[in-house]
Amino acid sequence: xxxxxxxxxxxxxxxxxxxxxxxxxxxxxxxxxxxxxxxxxxxxxxxxxxxxxxxxxxxxxxxxxxxxxxxxxxxxxxxxxxxxxxxxxxxxxxxxxxxxxxxxxxxxxxxxxxxxxxxxxxxxxxxxxxxxxxxxxxxxxxxxxxxxxxxxxxxxxxxxxxxxxxxxxxxxxxxxxxxxxxxxxxxxxxxxxxxxxxxxxxxxxxxxxxxxxxxxxxxxxxxxxxxxxxxxxxxxxxxxxxxxxxxxxxxxxxxxxxxxxxxxxxxxxxxxxxxxxxxxxxxxxxxxxxxxxxxxxxxxxxxxxxxxxxxxxxxxxxxxxxxxxxxxxxxxxxxxxxxxxxxxxxxxxxxxxxxxxxxxxxxxxxxxxxxxxxxxxxxxxxxxxxxxxxxxxxxxxxxxxxxxxxxxxxxxxxxxxxxxxxxxxxxxxxxxxxxxxxxxxxxxxxxxxxxxxxxxxxxxxxxxxxxxxxxxxxxxxxxxxxxxxxxxxxxxxxxxxxxxxxxxxxxxxxxxxxxxxxxxxxxxxxxxxxxxxxxxxxxxxxxxxxxxxxxxxxxxxxxxxxxxxxxxxxxxxxxxxxxxxxxxxxxxxxxxxxxxxxxxxxxxxxxxxxx
Amino acid sequence: xxxxxxxxxxxxxxxxxxxxxxxxxxxxxxxxxxxxxxxxxxxxxxxxxxxxxxxxxxxxxxxxxxxxxxxxxxxxxxxxxxxxxxxxxxxxxxxxxxxxxxxxxxxxxxxxxxxxxxxxxxxxxxxxxxxxxxxxxxxxxxxxxxxxxxxxxxxxxxxxxxxxxxxxxxxxxxxxxxxxxxxxxxxxxxxxxxxxxxxxxxxxxxxxxxxxxxxxxxx
Ligand code: SF4
Ligand code: SF4
Numbered sequence: 001x002x003x004x005x006x007x008x009x010x011x012x013x014x015x016x017x018x019x020x021x022x023x024x025x026x027x028x029x030x031x032x033x034x035x036x037x038x039x040x041x042x043x044x045x046x047x048x049x050x051x052x053x054x055x056x057x058x059x060x061x062x063x064x065x066x067x068x069x070x071x072x073x074x075x076x077x078x079x080x081x082x083x084x085x086x087x088x089x090x091x092x093x094x095x096x097x098x099x100x101x102x103x104x105x106x107x108x109x110x111x112x113x114x115x116x117x118x119x120x121x122x123x124x125x126x127x128x129x130x131x132x133x134x135x136x137x138x139x140x141x142x143x144x145x146x147x148x149x150x151x152x153x154x155x156x157x158x159x160x161x162x163x164x165x166x167x168x169x170x171x172x173x174x175x176x177x178x179x180x181x182x183x184x185x186x187x188x189x190x191x192x193x194x195x196x197x198x199x200x201x202x203x204x205x206x207x208x209x210x211x212x213x214x215x216x217x218x219x220x221x222x223x224x225x226x227x228x229x230x231x232x233x234x235x236x237x238x239x240x241x242x243x244x245x246x247x248x249x250x251x252x253x254x255x256x257x258x259x260x261x262x263x264x265x266x267x268x269x270x271x272x273x274x275x276x277x278x279x280x281x282x283x284x285x286x287x288x289x290x291x292x293x294x295x296x297x298x299x300x301x302x303x304x305x306x307x308x309x310x311x312x313x314x315x316x317x318x319x320x321x322x323x324x325x326x327x328x329x330x331x332x333x334x335x336x337x338x339x340x341x342x343x344x345x346x347x348x349x350x351x352x353x354x355x356x357x358x359x360x361x362x363x364x365x366x367x368x369x370x371x372x373x374x375x376x377x378x379x380x381x382x383x384x385x386x387x388x389x390x391x392x393x394x395x396x397x398x399x400x401x402x403x404x405x406x407x408x409x410x411x412x413x414x415x416x417x418x419x420x421x422x423x424x425x426x427x428x429x430x431x432x433x434x435x436x437x438x439x440x441x442x443x444x445x446x447x448x449x450x451x452x453x454x455x456x457x458x459x460x461x462x463x464x465x466x467x468x469x470x471x472x473x474x475x476x477x478x479x480x481x482x483x484x485x486x487x488x489x490x491x492x493x494x495x496x497x498x499x500x501x502x503x504x505x506x507x508x509x510x511x512x513x514x515x516x517x518x519x520x521x522x523x524x525x526x527x528x529x530x531x532x533x534x535x536x537x538x539x540x541x542x543x544x545x546x547x548x549x550x551x552x553x554x555x556x557x558x559x560x561x562x563x564x565x566x567x568x569x570x571x572x573x574x575x576x577x578x579x580x581x582x583x584x585x586x587x588x589x590x591x592x593x594x595x596x597x598x599x600x601x602x603x604x605x606x607x608x609x610x611x
Numbered sequence: 612x613x614x615x616x617x618x619x620x621x622x623x624x625x626x627x628x629x630x631x632x633x634x635x636x637x638x639x640x641x642x643x644x645x646x647x648x649x650x651x652x653x654x655x656x657x658x659x660x661x662x663x664x665x666x667x668x669x670x671x672x673x674x675x676x677x678x679x680x681x682x683x684x685x686x687x688x689x690x691x692x693x694x695x696x697x698x699x700x701x702x703x704x705x706x707x708x709x710x711x712x713x714x715x716x717x718x719x720x721x722x723x724x725x726x727x728x729x730x731x732x733x734x735x736x737x738x739x740x741x742x743x744x745x746x747x748x749x750x751x752x753x754x755x756x757x758x759x760x761x762x763x764x765x766x767x768x769x770x771x772x773x774x775x776x777x778x779x780x781x782x783x784x785x786x787x788x789x790x791x792x793x794x795x796x797x798x799x800x801x802x803x804x805x806x807x808x809x810x811x812x813x814x815x816x817x818x819x820x821x822x823x824x825x826x827x828x829x830x
Contacts, residue, residue: 001624007812010669010797015627023639023699248699250628250636302639302697334656 002096008082016250017045018079020071020093023248024300026058027094028068034178035067038092038102038139042117043110043527045073049247050255052309053108053145057166059243067174070094070102071247074117075124077524077531083124090124099125103138104177107158109147112504113497113527115154116519118143122157129516131159131204137180137187142173148201149231149278150457150564153504155203156512159187160194162201163567164231165264167240169199195225199232206566208509214550216508216561230568231278233604237264237285242293245300257305257338258297262290262322266311267592267611269599270368271379271583272407274456275311277571280601282592284610287322294326298335306330307338314339315593317610363394366405369413370420376586377412379579384424391428395435400442402428408475408492409453409467411583418475421448422482422490429487447489450479452498456505457564458571460579463556466502468549469495496534500526502552508563511551513544572600612649613681615690616710618674621666625701630665636699637662637677643697646690649680663714664788664821667795670722671817674705676829678714711830712823719769719822720788722796725815726780731807733775736782739803740771747802749794764802767794769826788821 001019009015030036039058041048048054054071061069070092075083083090089098099105105125107118119129122141128134131141143151144162151161162169173194180190195202205225209217221227234240249256265282266275294306306326310316326337367382369375375382391402406421425448432444452472455461467475472495483490504511517540525531541548556562558577565573575598582589589597592611596602602609621633628636637660641648648658661678687707694704726736739745745764750757770785786794796816804811821829 003814006814009627010812014629015668016629016632019624019627021624021700023636023697025700027700248636248639250625250632250699252632252635299643302642304642334650 002088002091004086004088005096008079008086008088012079012082013076014045014251017073018075018093020096022250023302024245025071025094025247026062026068028062030068030095030097033066033068034181035104035174036097036102037061037067037069037174038072038099038105039069040072040099040105040107040118040121042074042107042114042121043525044076045249046251046253048073049249049253051108051110052259052261053166055243055246055259056241057106057170058247059245060167060170060241061174063241064171064174066178068094070097072099072121074121074525080120080124080524089126090121100127100139103140103181104174105139105141107141107143108145109143109151109154110145111527112147112153112501113532115504115515116523116526118154118157119516119519120524129519130156132156134159135187137185137190140177140187140190146275146278147505149274149567149569150506151201151203152208152509152563153507153511153515155509156516158203159191160200160202162232163199163229164569165234166232167234169197169232172197173200192223195223198230201229201567203509208563210508210510215556216563216565218561219563219566221566228566228568230604231570233281233283233570234264235283235605237283238289244293244296246297246303248301248303255307256303257307258294258301258303259307259309260290260294260297261285262308262310262313262316263610264310265601265609267315268312268381269379269579269589269591269597271377271460271579272368272410272453272456273311274459277458277576277599277601278569279311280570280599280609281605282609282611283605284317287318287325290322291325295329298333304334305336305338315591363399363401364403364405365390367424368405368407369410369417370406370422370424371417373586374410374413374417374420376588377583378407378410379583379588381588381591384427387424388427388431391431392435395432395444396437400432400438401445401447403447403449404428406448406450407453408450408479409472411453411461411464412586413467413475415478418478419482421450421479422484422488425488426484429485444487445489446485446487447491448483449491450476451493452495454498454502454505457562458569458576460576460583462506462562462576463558463560463580465555466499466552468553469499472498494529494532497527497529497532499548499552500534500537503548504551506563507551510544510546514540514546517544570599570601570604575599613684614710615679615681615687615707617677617679617690617694617707618705619672619677620703620705621672621675621701622703623671623701625699626666626669626671629668630662633666634660634662636702640694640697640699640702641679644693646679646693647681647683647685649682661714664717664720666818667797669797669816670795671815673817673819674821675818676821678710708830715790716823717789717821717829718787718824719785719826720818721783721785721820721822723815723817723819724782724784724796724800724813726782726811726813728778728780730811731780731803733773733780735807736780736803737773739806740765740768740773742806745799745802745806747798747805749798762794762798764794764799767792768799783819785822785826 122129140159142160148161191202194200205223207220211217263284265280368380455464521536650656659680663676666672743765748759749762751760772783774781
């Protein structure tokens with residue numbers, strides 16, 4: 001370990017964030033690999049190490065003999081200060097080598113508010129933040145993840161983006177890079193070849209022009225790059241690479257357990273839900289494969305909890321089979337099972353029984369809206385009756401704390417819809433007290449978490465204006481004043497944070513300047529409330545001559561060229577438009593199990609969805 | 612049930628993993644090793660593992676005692692092999708045997724503290740160690756409240772020896788350890804730093820032994 005590091009680590013909080021050496025981390029001989037890959041997570045160690053995508057790609061790259069993948073997280077501000085004042089550049093955890101010397105630097109874009117951290121990490125590495133200022137073949141700076149569906153606000157910082165599932169395209173990029181490195185070619189030649197790979201987007205090959213009113217006029221490809229870049233889709237989840245071990249952190253991280261993705265896509269199509277539309281078509285992994293992989297992972301990590309994480313895990317067609325397979329061996333091994341995203345409308349009595357004795361701390365539901373009309377608008381096909389029925393089952397099963405998730409600022413929302421949230425929560429409280437078989441000796445605790453709706457690309461609401469900061473404030477106040485019971489806790493999300501998220505979610509390339517300015521003025525860790533500096537952000541918009549309201553609060557018409565129109569995530573624009581129209585009429589769309597709505601995503605999977 | 616005292620060395624970068632985190636690390640290791648460990652009863656059963664004495668953050672150890680409890684006997688060799696096959700980098704089980712002393716008999720610990728000569732001269736260090744009024748701030752309790760107390764470190768240095776190794780100085784020191792009163796070499800060096808008015812941080816500090824009241828080895 002670097003001697004300077006030894007001396008500064010005792011001065012920072014949680015030094016084990018910065019040491020590496022965790023169980024199952026991969027050490028290779030750097031002289032015997034052709035490619036060194038730095039997997040960068042632009043947030044703290046604790047957040048990054050909880051993320052499944054990094055675990056999959058880390059193992060996938062390290063499974064190759066010719067490549068070594070290492071991990072890098074954003075140093076917390078105390079560590080950054082020490083690193084800067086002692087001249088220690090950003091380094092990778094496994095080898096301790098400077099990130100600057102790696103061949104490929106890959107970021108994952110999980111949320112919009114991590115963008116300044118990316119710039120800060122590149123700078124700490126000693127690299128220019130703008131792609132155009134990095135001239136050599138190494139390092140190539142790339143990114144993937146959900147925000148890569150509209151990467152335009154960060155387009156100037158990256159050499160390329162990978163769209164969709166990373167498992168296959170990652171290997172193709174590594175092969176291509178290796179060939180170019182051995183051939184001694186330059187960055188331009190590599191990027192030109194990379195742009196021909198399906199799912200690879202090289203932003204510098206696209207020229208964006210704007211109309212006088214600020215709207216995108218056209219997106220014009222050059223250098224033979226394709227007009228449309230289509231995301232990658234892994235067709236068979238049973239045969240696709242899955243790790244047989246995870247790096248086991250020493251320190252407590254947010255999700256510290258075996259996580260398993262049981263399927264991709266979601267049948268529900270809630271109209272606000274970007275994760276759903278980005279991850280379609282629907283593909284399932286078989287219960288046998290999942291069960292075997294979980295066993296191996298538990299053995300190799302020593303974890304005592306398995307979490308089945310997918311968008312709506314209880315929609316998985318093999319859920320009962322899978323649970324009974326897991327429950328065959330998990331109690332004996334003292335392993336718990338957690339199912340984080342259960343939907344209210346198919347949470348059966350039977351399923352709950354299978355899970356009893358597993359974990360009974362609290363239960364979460366996401367009705368998302370307080371009235372039936374509003375739920376119809378967003379296509380959340382859940383009725384009040386179902387919510388009460390599920391609560392009753394849960395209370396009878398011994399639960400006494402319920403957490404309900406809602407959104408404020410949904411399209412067409414009225415004051416009645418906002419108040420409906422409080423009334424719904426109250427009914428859940430009343431349901432508890434009306435039950436003779438309620439858990440004894442305990443009161444009920446209903447917590448309401450009300451986030452702010454942010455319209456996202458590739459959803460039916462991508463054309464909708466986001467509710468303004470003032471409107472959201474009014475809605476929060478109204479909900480707070482309507483709250484009828486002491487048994488209900490309401491928590492809100494920061495409005496300014498949501499506003500900025502809204503700006504970047506649907507932003508264009510010109511915002512790169514704003515992000516760079518804000519970072520230069522000290523913005524980092526924007527998703528952490530105590531670091532978020534809204535005024536600095538507003539100053540940065542002003543000094544770049546751009547209006548954030550234009551991005552967040554403006555209604556787009558269907559004919560407008562959207563900044564992400566050259567990217568294809570499967571679901572067709574025509575379908576999204578139709579869904580937007582249906583939303584205006586509060587008309588619902590049946591889920592994929594009942595009837596395929598023809599969203600267009602199945603074309604990426606040979607016309608097939610696993611429903 | 613069979614009580615076993617294992618001795619674990621903690622070397623290299625893992626020294627920055629805190630005592631609390633070591634606990635979880637060991638729990639997972641015994642799970643991976645499939646050791647027939649006795650689990651605590653109750654709602655959230657966990658394997659019985661007892662660290663006898665916390666190792667301060669940043670300090671390495673060569674034979675830290677940890678008591679575990681087995682539900683069936685197991686050859687010590689096999690126990691060692693199975694555990695060492697699944698340990699993270701820097702952790703090794705060096706030995707395993709039935710406990711002899713009671714945990715409460717730990718009274719002192721011996722440390723090897725390596726210092727850079729560029730940071731401090733032997734004369735400065737000797738002066739500080741013999742001045743008789745070396746003090747440091749230590750968190751303590753007054754009733755239920757946490758308070759900071761000033762401790763006279765000089766009174767608690769049971770033994771020390773200083774060796775000049777050219778570029779480096781090796782300080783071997785015996786300090787109080789155990790359940791009643793603890794003073795660790797990091798605190799000792801903070802006291803020295805305070806006296807000299809500049810930060811002196813030893814690049815390497817290793818706990819080499821735990822001792823009983825009469826300075827005999829704790830086993
Ligand atoms: S159920 Fe609705 S909110 Fe949940 S993942 Fe599916 S589409 Fe999204
Ligand atoms: S193609 Fe049909 S079944 Fe597949 S995700 Fe789209 S609507 Fe659902």
